[in-house]
Amino acid sequence: MKTKYIIYTCLLAVTFSTACKKNLDLTQKGVYNTDNYFRNETDAVNTISGIYNLLEQEDYISHAETTFDVASDDYWRSGDHAEDEAIENLTYNASNAQVNFSWTYKYETVNRSTNAIINIPKITNITPAIKDRSMGEAYFFRAFGYWRLMVIYGDVPIISEEDYAKSNFNIPKSSIEEVRKQIEADLLKAIDLLPESYGAADFGRVSKGTALGLLTKLYMYWEKLPEAITTGEKLINNSKYALAATYSENFTRANKNSTELLMSVQGLQNVMSNDYTVYYIPRAWGGYGFSQPLKGLADEFELNDPRKAATLLSVGDKIDLGDGKGDTEFTSDLSSTGYSFRKYAVFFPAGSSEGNGVDHNYAVPLMRSSDIYLLVAEAKIRTQGAGAGDALINQVRRRASVLLPPVVNAGMKELIHERRVELAGEGERHQDLMRWDKKNLVDIAAIYNLAKSKAPVDQNKTVTFIRPKHYYYPIPQVEIDKSNGVLKQNPNY
Template sequence: MMKRMKYILLIGAVGLFTNACNKVLDVEAKGSYTSGNYWRNESDAVDGISGIYTLFLKEDYLGFVEYTYDNCSDDQYHAGDHPEDDLIEKFTFDASNPSLKLPWKWKYETINRADNALIYIPKITNIDPDVKNRCLGEAYFLRAFAYWRLALVYGEVPLVSEADVLAGNYNNPKSSVDSVHAQIESDLLKAADLLPEAYSAGRVNKGSAWGLLAKLYLYEDNLDKAIEFGTKVTTNTNYALAPTYAANFVAATSNNSEMLLNVQTTDGWGYSDFTTYHGPREWGGWNFFQPVKGLVDEFEAGDPRKDVCIMKPGDQIDIGTGIATYTASLSTTGYHYGKFTNWKSSGGLNYSLKYPLLRSADIYLVVAEAKIRKSGAGAGDAEINAIRKRASASLTPVSGAGMTALMHERRVELCGENERHQDLMRWDRAGLVNIVSIYGQPKLGSDGQVIEAARTFTKPRNYYFPLPQSEIDRSKGVLIQNSNYTN
């Protein structure tokens, strides 16, 4: 198996934290800091929040592993040389699978760091009030984001609050999905109140909180609230769509108003493995996450998003040192995601490409879906057409669009962004698609060859993944496995 690249992050905030199942530790870094002597002033507060964002760079979190879950979808093939990813794609995994274990740690590390910020920043007196509010808003948002990803993947998970940190209670039982969602909602509402409408690139703002709230409400079938909070994003110029679709996936312009949340990487510092995993091996990448024919064929003729998103046979690709011809032999499926790979003029992958975790375009389509499901076909036309017009003025506007058109637009607009599998499960729960039938079709390569045979999605078992067995063992009986995986 490939030896994964390791890296060291130097952050302003010292490590006061560990995962949620262990006691918070004091560690040595640039002197001796503890929770009692670190949070002294405005600089400490800002650096402490920066230390939460840096976790997004972790390979075993958003740098790679979280994206293996979308291998379950009908859009991509796992490729690469990690056998655990093959098991995820086939729904034959068990609770010991590394892809289920590794991100758990970093999500709870995020929660723990946010908890500490929420405990100690309110006590700082040597700080501008606006900066204090902003930092607290970021902590609330980042904690909510970690719980959001936990809830999507596992369903019922432990909650660890500021009170738990102060009391030293880290070995907590699972909370219901409703309780976890309520915590996310509460944190995001507080974040929206505290955050500024606009902030520096890569930092969350009110739009980030409103957008994630809209998604949360859509997953809860609270359509009115999804529309209410999503519209706060779609009608605010601070969160305007980028002028072109491609602008979101070019290093020089990947920080823009559309990016409600993205991962800040800079070539030479702040390294993330994300781009490496998506690139062709012959051109400096590791050959994972390959699109399949069904996704490529979903794009309409004349949709420029296809050329941005997909590298396909015959394409001429600028790999920095020259123009190379993409051939089907470069991958198992005959395709790669082009949207996540840029090259430097001097050669080599460009790690300054910021990759998205939440875009305004997603929220336009959240609002459209909520309107269609509430009021019927045509209710979401304005939002869908905004996305289509931004893609190309030559794309025919929709009229009277129903869920089929909405599903198409989400699939092509957000391909590869870790949304498709969750979308299909949401729609299946609502009775809008038959996910068993969809996943019962083989995945095909560019020549129509079978890349992945028909798979079996079992309801309700596969709506969530099992909790990591190692965490259950560590809890000594406090943490109980998801009921669908106990037989």
């Protein structure tokens, strides 16, 4: 890293989320660094757009983040990536490619966010509202970068503004407690600065609700349950973050202005693809067919729960691929497990004037309000006893279907079930099980042994969970080597 960052800019087309797509032909307008770039409001907005642009990268959010959930009892990794197989079976080492990609992109988020935090306050030719919003976005994304680093690696280096000023980037790890405090501080600033909602031109930007949601998740992982309840209820009680009318609409192009989507990757046809779609749909339909659901997940859904049909494609199901051929049947040769994730299989409707085939004009959810409803329900159950979370769990269930019976006096068993079916395929299961295992609420090793015994032999799912080693992944060996001994490897690796 250098004190003066070279900044590349491009014209934004249609929405901010189209920024700097790698396959666009760009005309270089000049070479900028931090001394000559931050001049006006446009520069501030483009700087923040450069942070959002990272969400497009398949080795950052979409495929890479999904890979960190494939060890769970919901998935078989599928695909042909040896690094994914190692992560699924917990046989990875510090040289695993996904472990390395994840570290790099998350620190790039921290880097770009801190650059904005240092330099945007120096701009005078900017409206106060845009300045506040931009600073709030920068604080949120720095928190988000550290959040994912903390969840995946545990103790990680914190690079302060003072370190940037001194070009001091070879930093030893901070404790997980210190990292949590850093995330909390940034999120509290983001909550103060971000607007509650946006107009149509800015759908997809992070909001006050996004920061409240991530802070609630932080407090749950921190085991600060009363704080999680207080923070989460601020979101739940705000109609701007209400649950969508139906579950399935969270996974259609109509969701771009949904109140439930707290954070998302906004796609744009022929400009920015949704790699979730590319990786999840079968190869015969133009995807890669990775991360295939296991039968155990399909069996978890209750009778009359429409979330199953909205989440999974099962053999015999029909779907319109938008190719003008009408409904296509999901057949057994399309998946080794017999299932695929329907929630990411979005295609143009038949006869659409916009195109055919895979539809990228929708927003892939990264955080939804229902996640926060269920976290607050969990915190209430664990602090106040069985039944304390019933009202929130039932709100989520009623939204799914009035045919689902309400829970009564629900405890952790019911809460764990509800999170599994509501958030299936959204990257929560493995981390949920690990944080519950740490508090002896589940036995993750037994759960994974059962999943292994039920998986077909040809899927080669041999995961064995070892405590405490597998609670966190190793620091990439390449980063340890570059640090000349400053960075220390995580225990047991």
